[in-house]
Amino acid sequence: MTAAESAGPLRRSPLDAVHRNLGAKLVEFGGWDMPIQYAGVLVEHRACRTDAVAFDVSHLGSLRIVGPGAFDLLQRAFTNDLGRIAAGRAQYTHLLDPTDAHVEDDIIVWWVADDEFLVMPNASNTDRIVAALQSEATADAVSISDVTAERAVIAVQGPRARELAATVSPAMAAVPRFAVARVEWQGTECVVAGTGYTGEDGFEVHVPFAVAPALWRAFMAADITPAGLGARDTLRLEAGLPLHGHELGEGITPLQAGLGWVVRWDKGEFRGRDALAAEKAAGVTRRLRGLVVEGRRPPRAGCSVLIDGAVVGEVTSGNFSPILEHAIALAFLPPDVEDGAAVAIDVRGSLLPAVVTKPPFVR
Amino acid sequence: MTTPEGLRYSKEHEWVRVEEGRVVIGITDYAQDALGDVVYVELPDMGAAVVANASIAEIESTKSVSEVYCPVTGTVVEVNSALDDTPEAINEDPYGRGWIFAVELADAGELEGLLDAAAYEAFLAE
Numbered sequence: 415m416t417a418a419e420s421a422g423p424l425r426r427s428p429l430d431a432v433h434r435n436l437g438a439k440l441v442e443f444g445g446w447d448m449p450i451q452y453a454g455v456l457v458e459h460r461a462c463r464t465d466a467v468a469f470d471v472s473h474l475g476s477l478r479i480v481g482p483g484a485f486d487l488l489q490r491a492f493t494n495d496l497g498r499i500a501a502g503r504a505q506y507t508h509l510l511d512p513t514d515a516h517v518e519d520d521i522i523v524w525w526v527a528d529d530e531f532l533v534m535p536n537a538s539n540t541d542r543i544v545a546a547l548q549s550e551a552t553a554d555a556v557s558i559s560d561v562t563a564e565r566a567v568i569a570v571q572g573p574r575a576r577e578l579a580a581t582v583s584p585a586m587a588a589v590p591r592f593a594v595a596r597v598e599w600q601g602t603e604c605v606v607a608g609t610g611y612t613g614e615d616g617f618e619v620h621v622p623f624a625v626a627p628a629l630w631r632a633f634m635a636a637d638i639t640p641a642g643l644g645a646r647d648t649l650r651l652e653a654g655l656p657l658h659g660h661e662l663g664e665g666i667t668p669l670q671a672g673l674g675w676v677v678r679w680d681k682g683e684f685r686g687r688d689a690l691a692a693e694k695a696a697g698v699t700r701r702l703r704g705l706v707v708e709g710r711r712p713p714r715a716g717c718s719v720l721i722d723g724a725v726v727g728e729v730t731s732g733n734f735s736p737i738l739e740h741a742i743a744l745a746f747l748p749p750d751v752e753d754g755a756a757v758a759i760d761v762r763g764s765l766l767p768a769v770v771t772k773p774p775f776v777r
Numbered sequence: 778m779t780t781p782e783g784l785r786y787s788k789e790h791e792w793v794r795v796e797e798g799r800v801v802i803g804i805t806d807y808a809q810d811a812l813g814d815v816v817y818v819e820l821p822d823m824g825a826a827v828v829a830n831a832s833i834a835e836i837e838s839t840k841s842v843s844e845v846y847c848p849v850t851g852t853v854v855e856v857n858s859a860l861d862d863t864p865e866a867i868n869e870d871p872y873g874r875g876w877i878f879a880v881e882l883a884d885a886g887e888l889e890g891l892l893d894a895a896a897y898e899a900f901l902a903e
Contacts, residue, residue, distance in 0.1 A: 456816075456865075712816065762842075
């Protein structure tokens with residue numbers, strides 16, 4: 415998981431007291447004191463694949479971008495093409511470094527209304543994204559404000575997420591996949607998107623600070639299981655989803671990460687385009703792949719990957735898969751390594767056999 | 778958090794149960810709780826010579842890897858191979874089914890250097 419970069423006191427979620435009452439274990443994450451687990455990572459993970467769970471993801475940043483210049487600013491700053499969606503939709507996108515096209519952050523944009531967007535970066539990247547957007551903004555037709563401290567974000571995920579959440583709010587539960595809608599709950603306006611980070615169906619709610627504990631308790635009363643960031647990490651790994659600081663970040667471009675679909679070359683100019691175009695023309699030197707590991711022992715970030723005894727790559731994330739009941743990993747390998755190729759992973763001197771695959775590991 | 782009477786404890790959070798001619802070793806309730814869900818245990822080799830306070834086994838949880846330090850000197854005479862398939866026994870029953878390995882002691886006097894239950898609980902409270 416991403417290490418914190420801030421040295422100051424930890425930020426607390428609006429749900430902090432609720433978590434402590436539930437007996438959560440809290441850990442430092444991206445400068446925030448957040449629940450890593452309640453009952454345990456494995457049971458929470460399995461609940462998300464078979465039932466329904468709720469995560470507090472208030473540590474994500476929320477930037478409100480408003481004004482007639484908002485669309486143009488985001489279109490110029492990010493790699494994906496907002497022209498392919500419309501107000502009321504969400505889109506996954508990247509912000510690239512203008513010099514070497516590494517992924518400064520991966521972001522979900524919620525297009526709330528014509529001239530109003532919520533941009534949600536990773537916790538520790540929020541200040542950097544604000545600075546980048548301000549440097550890309552050319553006119554005063556757009557305002558950029560960090561509203562992270564004003565709200566909580568709750569993710570409800572799992573095959574029964576909509577069914578159980580419908581008893582709390584039918585309108586929230588009805589927001590379709592990748593749609594964005596304003597929903598009133600007990601007289602308070604929330605913003606809901608059909609997004610998540612688990613590979614399961616579900617939605618995420620942007621709820622004002624003061625109302626967040628009541629909404630969380632309502633989800634709990636609806637038999638939705640609280641889940642921590644530990645399960646969120648094993649879930650995203652099974653789903654083959656990248657984590658900034660591991661599969662994305664310094665030195666890693668979208669093309670290396672296998673996320674070329676996030677880059678829309680036909681939309682015109684965007685930050686980092688020239689540097690990325692140069693890499694595209696030359697061809698990538700490594701590509702992110704999945705590794706199905708024999709046995710339960712988890713490889714970790716930094717472990718070497720070998721083919722025929724020679725080091726060819728490095729693990730970026732690895733863990734035990736609670737659903738498959740063996741270990742899995744993501745790793746950078748040379749681009750010509752084929753699916754099905756046999757590799758070995760060096761875990762502190764032990765060589766674990768593994769097979770190269772195309773994620774997701776769990777469908 | 779439970780700390781059974783009758784066991785000896787190390788400050789590295791291992792427990793030691795003295796049996797006829799050998800000791801059985803595992804990790805404490807406090808340690809398993811701190812580790813979180815255990816998903817893999819790298820057991821010591823049968824017959825391995827161990828030295829007190831040396832790393833002898835590894836426990837992998839969903840969060841991280843931790844080393845198990847052998848609190849005594851001797852020879853590994855049994856390992857709990859049931860942990861290969863059910864490592865969660867360390868979470869569920871750390872003083873019972875979650876035992877990790879057994880050692881034939883080279884020097885029974887080493888046990889005197891370990892903590893009793895009250896002293897271990899006092900250490901945890903520090």
